Amino acid sequence: MRIALIGAGKMAESLIAGWLASGRIAPGQIAVTNRRNDERLKELETTYGVHTHREKKEVLAGATVVVVAVKPADMAEALRQLAPWLAPETTVVSVAAGVRLAAMTALLPQTRSLVRAMPNTASRLRQSVTALCRGEHCPAEDFYRVRELFGLVGATVEVGEDDFDAVTALSGSGPAYVYLLVEAMLEAARDLGLPEPVARELTVWTVLGAGHMLRHTGLAPAELRRQVTSPNGTTAAALAVLEEMKVPTAVRRAVNRAAARAAELAAAVAAV
Template sequence: MQRQDDLTVALLGAGKMAEALISGWLVTGTLEPGRIRACNRKDRERLRDLECRYGIVTTPDKAEVLDGADVVILAVKPADAPVAMAEAAPLLDGRQVVVSVMAGVRLDALRDGLGGHPLVVRAMPNTSCSLGAGATALCPGRDVPAEAMETARRLFDPLGVTVDITEDLFDAVTAVSGSGPAYVYLLAEAVIEAARSLGLTDEAARLLTAQTILGAGRMLLAEDADPRELRRRVTSPGGTTAAALAVLEQAGVVARVHEAVRRAAARSAELAALAAHS
């Protein structure tokens, strides 16, 4: 990955998602540590930890972190968004691209909260961005020029895959890729426990399960194939895989997955409504 050292990024917020982005930019060589700044209002110890771990620049001073930044990442908790945006608004200049990774805060609320700032993009990354294997959805605000979106893509494309969506699809994206890693971890947990019960060591169970999930994901991406077709290829009639799938089908696993994803999307919408009225 060619370094893009001409970009300086300021993160408002230093939580898990902010750290995932920091890690991803460094792992992929997208940014030098000195080009990444992080700020939060209260937790000085957290800032010191990030500075020691990643070598980035940290400060509790918003004016200092925003001065000269090309991109500003809003990564605070949605409940803290009104105060964070009100404090940041007078410190922004018109050329800075502001990318929000906050769940549930809509583009119109972002623009209004930032005093009408013209270059606002909404993003939904996931924590796998920390390894350069994430999934991010992007949506520009009204009248945001292509150059601003290209700047956002320069930061998120190296972290995995990006898709452009309309804002009405953010609840769906939250349910699929935002919450999706947890679904996979639950499946992995179950398979690992079953493997242990069959006599495999902890290490063997973990490695075999993790590599199987990784390989299956790569097959989906590399072949651009329908998962049904990929499943058919590895399922011989009367074989071991068919026996296992029959148990899952009898348990209604597919229907329960549909229900879970729909519930996550509904909860995302509920939280967005709460954020809009806070």
């Protein structure tokens, strides 16, 4: 497999690091380009040993899978620049929030194998969850190859395109919600006088432990919460404040707003 990465930003680097860490992809199998930042290409070449080129034509030569990791607003321009150099059998995967398969098809009419993917930056540590949606004309074997590729950097789920805005809001943007919660917990720990390194260790392991409990017990979050909440105890006192401050409602509104924003971005890209 040869992978061409269009875009050399945070998401592209997370994927490169994760693929290489898997031991199943070698640096020589990855070629990267961006819009104009030569220094960034040099940095990726030095850090990871991947090939980089200024010209899209060079990056696409011999590519089996092209992963486009540019901002949604730059997607139309990037796909137009790729179109002349793409072999018809190449699979094109977009990881951009809110860029619909129909918009990709309109910009790449010669390409049959189109896939939408929504990974997150935990790909770097092979702890992503990537939602994938197969384009209408994408052959099954091409889709499974893409699924395998993203499986190297974490879990994968297949979803219909109608669910993609929700996925973007949940697992694409989701790490930021958890980071915000952790920031607030660390501030509280500082108020309580805990040394920062201790507070960080306690908080990080608490989040990891809760995640592993959710994953491995298969229990509903409400049940896990009940198991750690004694009547009139400390956890109950804290949860009462979170309820009083309407934190659950705020989180629901935030996720809904992210999904709406993904739909707005999709409409803007479709209009380009």
